[in-house]
Amino acid sequence: MRTDAGARSLFGGPRRTRLPRVPLLLGPALVAGVAYLDPGNVASNTAAGAAYGYLLVWVVVAANVIAWLVQYLSAKLGVVTGRSLPEHLGTRIRRPWARRAYWLQAELVAIATDVAEVIGGAVALNLLFGLPLAWGGLITGAVSLLLLAVHARHGARMFEVVIIALVAVIAVGFVVGVVVAPPAPGPMAAGLVPRFNGAGSVLLAASILGATVMPHAIYAHSSLTRDRFAGSTHTAARLVRATRWDVTIAMTIAGAVNVCILLLAAANVPHGTTTLNEAYDAIRASIGPIIATMFAVGLLASGLASTAVGAYAGGEIMHGLLHVRVPLIARRLVSLVPALALLMLGADPTRSLVLSQVVLSFGIPFALVPLVALTARREVLGAHRNHPVTTGLAVAAAALLIVLNVALLWLTFRPA
Known part of the structure; x- marks a missing residue:
């Protein structure tokens, strides 16, 4: 465990403030926060806005408040112990068959x-180039390989x-439509x-x-903070305070973008729209091709960033639980299949997105x-x-999320 000893900062030189160079300590939460801006979120928020207008704005806000608490706990575990959640589980689950x-x-x-x-x-x-979906999947996979190569090399x-640069692209892509064509403030406020x-x-x-709250984001965040602060001479208390800021900034960005996606759909996508392609066409017809293109660019950046982070999380899960380290690029090739x-095979992409979210529920x-x-x-x-209050809130949030996921599974698979 990191101690509160040490008189010099991580970046050299004496400490001159209680929390020196805070911006240089930020970053892991913005990477983990990509999970809250992935194509599954885009699809669900677009569907909510198209079907019910501003009705479910409050749900998006509540979801991100819960996400803040969960991601903070994951980050704190990695910061203080220097070990990820999968690593802790790998040592605590003693029986090999249970670990597997x-x-x-x-x-x-x-x-x-x-x-x-x-x-x-x-x-x-x-949407952007008219590429067949299979070719688009191959290109997305190839770019994610390059992103993982950056991690391996640098x-x-x-x-x-x-x-973080891709997160900026995502934010611009989905927020610009709301800025250009702002929704009516009254109905938007009523949605809270x-x-x-x-x-x-x-x-x-x-x-x-x-x-x-994606399982892989929980696993990944503790790993990201472990990697980021390995060998740090900052005290654990200072790193934990910086982590609170990091998580707060990341979840504020993710929450704002998700709300904007819902608002954009509520104002411009007609009821009955069921696919991202239809939503793109509706936005193009309503507020123009430039905004529609920005929407598609945001979706592309979302897919590229989140698939690279997902591959990173998968590698950490395997390493922590099985004590096997497989190169990230090799894992990426296998998980693309x-x-x-x-x-x-021509599976409906929107249906596949929905079913993937159902699997995540488990x-x-x-x-x-x-x-x-x-x-x-x-x-x-x-x-x-x-703190006992934090634990109580975390238990309540975990119980709520588990119940909601069970409800989602039942509502998805119940007899017609």
Whole structure:
């Protein structure tokens, strides 16, 4: 565990303030936060806006508040202990068969994540250049290989810089439409009042809330902070304070972008729209080709960034649980296969996105429950363990997300 000793900063020279050079300590949360801006989020928020207008704005806001708490706990675990959540689980799950079973469910979740992200990139390339979906998937996979090569060659910091640049593209792509054609303030404000309108709105709310916190983001964030601050001479207390700022900035950006996606769809996409292609066409007809192109560019950046981070998370899960280190690029090649197979077989991309989010639902309890349990223990985090109020809120958030994911599964597969 990191101690509070040391008189010099991570970047050299004496410390002159309580929290020196805070911006230089930021970054891991913005990378992990890409999970909240992936094509699955784009699809669910677009569907919510098209179907119910501004009704579910409050759900998006609530989802990101919960996400802040979950991601902060994951980041704190990596900062204080210098070990990721998968590494902690790999040492605590003693029986090899149980460890392999745990890894298998986490690996399936990582593959499902990859399906959504590669398909999202393929759809974006189809919208922008008319490329067949299979070719778009191949290009998305190839670019993600280049992003992972940056991590392998230049380390965590350069990888952060590239992903944060893509996050900026995502933000511009989805926010510009709301800036150019702002929604009516009255209905938008009314959307902050919690309420539903029939079973369909409940299902969409469950989809947004239940699938917002991605299991791979929980695993990845603890790994990202571990890598980022390995060998740091900053005290754990200072790093934890910087991490709060990092998570707050990342989740504010993710929440604002997700709200803008819903607002853009509510104002410009007609009821009954079911695919991202139809949403693109509606935006193009409503506020012009430039904004529609920006929407597609944002979707492309979303697919590229999130698939690279998903591959990173998958590698960390395997290493922590099975104690096997497979090169990220090799993993990327293997995990591309299911997504490319679906595209080549002509599977409906929007349906595939929805089903991938359903698969993610299975992995939520396996990531959330141990995270809350570990961060509440003195023997793990020492003085930085959760305050009882924090633990109570985390337990409530975990229970809510698990219940919502169970509800989402039941609503998805119930008999007609």
